[in-house]
Amino acid sequence: MNALERLVGNLARLPGLGKKSASRIAYYLLRADETLVRALAEDLGLLRQTIHACGVCGAYTDVDPCGICTDSHRDRSSICVVEEARDVLTIESIHEHRGLYHVLMGAISPIDGVGPDNLRIASLVERVSKGGIREVILATNPTVEGETTALYLVKALRDSGVPVSRIAFGLPVGGDLEFADKQTLARSFRGRNAF
Amino acid sequence: MGFERLRFFNFRNLKDRELFLGARQVFLVGRNGQGKTNLLEAVHLLSVGSSFREKRDAALSRDPSRTTGLFASFAAGGAAVKSLSLQFSPDHRKELRVDEKTLADRRGLLSEMLCLCFVQQDMEFIVGSPEDRRRFFDQTLVLSDLSFLDALRTYRQVLKSRNLCLRENRDDVLEVYDGQLAAQGLILQNRRAELVREFDALFGALLAEISGAEQEVRIRYRPSWEGLCTTDEVMGHLALRRERDRLMGATTSGPHRDLCSYEREGREYSHFASTGQLRLCALALRVAQARYLSERTSRKPVLLVDDVLLELDPGKKSAFLARFPSYEQAFFTFLPDEGWRSYRTPDTLVLEVEAGDFREPGELLR
Ligand SMILES: [Zn+2]
Numbered sequence: 001m002n003a004l005e006r007l008v009g010n011l012a013r014l015p016g017l018g019k020k021s022a023s024r025i026a027y028y029l030l031r032a033d034e035t036l037v038r039a040l041a042e043d044l045g046l047l048r049q050t051i052h053a054c055g056v057c058g059a060y061t062d063v064d065p066c067g068i069c070t071d072s073h074r075d076r077s078s079i080c081v082v083e084e085a086r087d088v089l090t091i092e093s094i095h096e097h098r099g100l101y102h103v104l105m106g107a108i109s110p111i112d113g114v115g116p117d118n119l120r121i122a123s124l125v126e127r128v129s130k131g132g133i134r135e136v137i138l139a140t141n142p143t144v145e146g147e148t149t150a151l152y153l154v155k156a157l158r159d160s161g162v163p164v165s166r167i168a169f170g171l172p173v174g175g176d177l178e179f180a181d182k183q184t185l186a187r188s189f190r191g192r193n194a195f
Numbered sequence: 196m197g198f199e200r201l202r203f204f205n206f207r208n209l210k211d212r213e214l215f216l217g218a219r220q221v222f223l224v225g226r227n228g229q230g231k232t233n234l235l236e237a238v239h240l241l242s243v244g245s246s247f248r249e250k251r252d253a254a255l256s257r258d259p260s261r262t263t264g265l266f267a268s269f270a271a272g273g274a275a276v277k278s279l280s281l282q283f284s285p286d287h288r289k290e291l292r293v294d295e296k297t298l299a300d301r302r303g304l305l306s307e308m309l310c311l312c313f314v315q316q317d318m319e320f321i322v323g324s325p326e327d328r329r330r331f332f333d334q335t336l337v338l339s340d341l342s343f344l345d346a347l348r349t350y351r352q353v354l355k356s357r358n359l360c361l362r363e364n365r366d367d368v369l370e371v372y373d374g375q376l377a378a379q380g381l382i383l384q385n386r387r388a389e390l391v392r393e394f395d396a397l398f399g400a401l402l403a404e405i406s407g408a409e410q411e412v413r414i415r416y417r418p419s420w421e422g423l424c425t426t427d428e429v430m431g432h433l434a435l436r437r438e439r440d441r442l443m444g445a446t447t448s449g450p451h452r453d454l455c456s457y458e459r460e461g462r463e464y465s466h467f468a469s470t471g472q473l474r475l476c477a478l479a480l481r482v483a484q485a486r487y488l489s490e491r492t493s494r495k496p497v498l499l500v501d502d503v504l505l506e507l508d509p510g511k512k513s514a515f516l517a518r519f520p521s522y523e524q525a526f527f528t529f530l531p532d533e534g535w536r537s538y539r540t541p542d543t544l545v546l547e548v549e550a551g552d553f554r555e556p557g558e559l560l561r
Contacts, residue, residue, distance in 0.1 A: 108368060110359040116367060144352045144375070151371040 004030065056127075058103030058120050059088045068101060075099040077134040081124065081153065083107050083141055087177050091139060094182050096189040099135075102127065107145035108152055116152060124153070128160045135163055137192060141176055142169040154195045165192040196270045197497050197524025198238060205256055205263040207233040208551040218544035221526045222535055224556075225548030231528040234548070235312065235499040238526060241267050241279045242310030242497060244291055244301030252283045260285050271308055271494065271523055279307075302344055309338060309492060311485050312499035317477035321457050322465040328455040329387075332394075332416075335484050336386055339491040343386055350379040354446055361437075362444045369437070376449060377429035383450040384418045391416040391455070394483060402479035405514045412459050412476060419452035474506055478515060485520035495523040502528055 001009075004026055011022035029037055053059070054066035061067065068074060068088070078099030080091055085103050104119045128136060138153055140146035154164050168191040177185070196217065204211040208230050223231040232248075239247050240255075249255060256263040263283045270276040280292040291298040293307055320331040336343040357372035359365075395414045402412055423429045432448065433440075440447050457464040457476060465473065485496050498520070504512055504527070516538075529535035539545070546553045 108371075110356050110363065110365060110368065115365060144349055144356070147375065148353075148356070148368070148371050151374060152368060155371065 053085065053103070053105075057088075057101045058085060058105060058123075059101055060085045077132060078137065079124075079127065079133060079135075080137045080139050082139050082177070083146065083149070087139065090177050090180075090185070091189070094186040094189060096186050097137070099137075104140070104149065107140055107143070107149040109145045109148075116156075119149070121153065121156060125156055125160070128157055128162050133160075133162050135165065137189075138164060138166045139177065139189070143176075163194055165194045167192045198241075198267050198269050199276065200266075200268045201234075201237065201241075202266040203237055203264065205258055205261050206237060206265060207255060207257060209233055209237070210550075210552040212552070214546070214553055216524075216544060219522075219524055219542040220540060220544070221524070222539070222543055222545045223526065223528045223548050223553075224531055224533075224535055224545060225528075226531060229548045230551040231548045232314075232501050233551075234553075235314075235501055235526055235528065237265050238267075238497070239310060239312055239499055240281055241265050241269075242304070242308050244281070244304045247312050247314050247499075248316050252289055253287065256283060256285075269308065277307065279304075302341060305338065305344070306341060309488055309494045309496040310499065311481060311488070311496045312501065313478065313481045313503045314499070314501045317481060318473055320480060321473055321476050325452070325454050329453055331480065331484075332387055332390055332455060335394075335487065336390055338488050343383075346379055346382045346386075350376070350383055350450065353379055354449065354451060358445045361441050361446070364441075373430050373433045374426065376446070377426040377433065380420065380450045381424075381426065381429060384420060384453070387450070387453065388416055388418065394487065397487060398479055398483040401482050401518060402476060404518060405479055405482075405511060406472070406475050407510060407514065412457055412464055415456045415458050417454040417456070419448045419450065419454075471506065474503075475511065478503060482515075482518055482520055485522070489520065495521055498522045498525040500525060500527045505530065505533060 007029075008019070008023045008026045011017055011025055012019045014022075017025070029040075050062045051060050052062075052064065054061045054064055054069055056065045056069045059066050059068065063070075075098045078097070079102050080097050080099060081102045081104060082088060082091065083104050083106060085105075088101050088103065091097050091101070102120065102124045104121065104124070106114050106119050108114060108116060108119070127133070136153075136157060138150040140149045150166050157164050167188045169188050180188075197219070199217045200213060200215055202213040203209055223234055225231050236246050236248065236255075239245075246255065253259055262285065265279075265281045267279045268276050269279055278292075278294055280290075282290045284290075291301060291304055293303065298304060319327040321328070333343070333347060337347070353372055353375045357369065357376055360369045360372060391414050398414060399412060420429055420432065423432055433446075436448055459468075464476070468476070485498065489495060504515075507515060527535075527538075535545075545556055547556055
């Protein structure tokens with residue numbers, strides 16, 4: 001196998017790409033601008049070395065704490081809780097949340113062997129209990145796992161006395177934050193319900 | 196118009212080929228074991244995504260080491276023609292497509308069409324296990340409103356997780372599942388209760404008409420959470436039963452334990468009714484279902500009627516046919532000497548079925 005064939009094979013293993021789109025990308029790169037190809041190769045190489053989870057919120061970052069956690073213009077009294085680091089980008093894209101984030105790194109799912117202890121729940125409770133937080137917004141997915149996690153968090157955060165709300169999903173049950181359109185998500189975010 | 200064309204390969208005993216249907220009624224005439232019911236099954240699979248008699252997809256392939264395919268063109272009312280396809284590969288993968296678009300699951304198929312069958316297995320709705328009996332009502336609810344399917348799936352997922360937590364002593368999460376089980380379970384319970392209430396009257400009247408009076412058979416729904424109406428009440432109930440559930444390693448109450456029975460004068464009908472009477476019950480249930488769903492969804496069903504007329508005496512047969520629900524298209528199976536000629540209309544296609552192949556009777560003469 002030559003480099004082109006290997007590249008097509010590896011690209012096809014990425015989520016959302018089939019053999020067809022993988023080869024389209026590979027052939028495009030073959031004739032693309034040299035700087036683009038070099039930048040891509042360099043970033044791919046640096047990805048694992050430089051990008052880590054933020055020690056505070058869990059979002060991916062090259063500085064620790066991340067840019068959002070250290071941004072003095074953000075509302076430090078509000079935390080939005082999401083399942084995955086990529087959900088931070090999704091919520092950011094709708095420009096409804098000016099506060100901070102907390103990434104759980106998954107959702108409760110006993111069938112997959114994921115319990116509360118396997119998630120970043122203890123660090124969330126600690127952050128909220130330290131004081132200065134006036135609202136926790138739960139933006140876990142509208143799935144059984146996401147709902148279970150949200151309900152568990154309500155219980156876990158009860159002692160802190162901090163108001164907890166859940167974003168109001170008009171999204172299809174079983175959906176994923178990632179795949180919701182921006183308008184729907186923005187509406188869900190604004191229409192969040194207090195527990 | 197319904198199904199216009201049907202093509203299949205490696206399916207049951209049917210010879211690989213394409214059939215042109217394009218008639219409001221399709222009569223499949225042949226001796227037993229020639230493939231009549233297999234064709235109905237193919238239509239059912241393309242309409243609903245599952246068989247009415249076989250749970251394992253693998254059993255549908257003639258040669259399990261090869262892919263099985265079913266294809267059809269379908270048009271309901273004045274709507275555009277849709278192409279349907281269903282393929283099972285030897286590695287147990289199943290692919291459903293409507294107009295070349297792959298469906299994630301059969302939910303998408305159910306919104307395309309309404310297909311109901313009258314088959315021998317329907318008796319299980321009346322005499323079968325509690326699960327068999329619930330299936331009829333759940334099926335009706337799903338077909339009248341797909342959101343019931345979502346509720347059913349969510350309930351099952353929560354139930355499975357809760358059972359796992361019981362076995363693994365994860366008490367911290369158990370309470371969360373109790374709340375979800377209660378909320379989802381009450382949705383199922385309320386919808387079933389409402390349906391049985393509506394169905395009881397519809398079914399009772401139909402059965403009396405078809406059977407020629409006397410029978411007064413009532414449907415009774417006994418929810419496992421009988422008398423519990425709010426999430427809090429159900430959660431209280433679950434808390435009380437938690438230790439028992441833990442010992443069993445499973446949730447011992449809830450809609451997955453609901454009972455449905457058919458009763459006459461307060462007695463379980465299946466305990467004393469004759470096979471013929473039970474068969475009539477099943478017919479009345481299906482007629483009631485077709486009427487109910489036609490009204491609810493404003494869609495005419497495709498009906499699959501397998502060997503049902505054969506068992507009826509002439510009086511009941513004409514009473515049944517007089518109440519036969521309106522349909523988009525209907526498939527009937529007949530034995531060669533069953534007098535099917537008298538049921539023909541100008542819009543009837545007759546196909547003779549022999550050794551898995553089909554031909555129009557005229558071809559015999561050629
Ligand atoms: Zn951070």
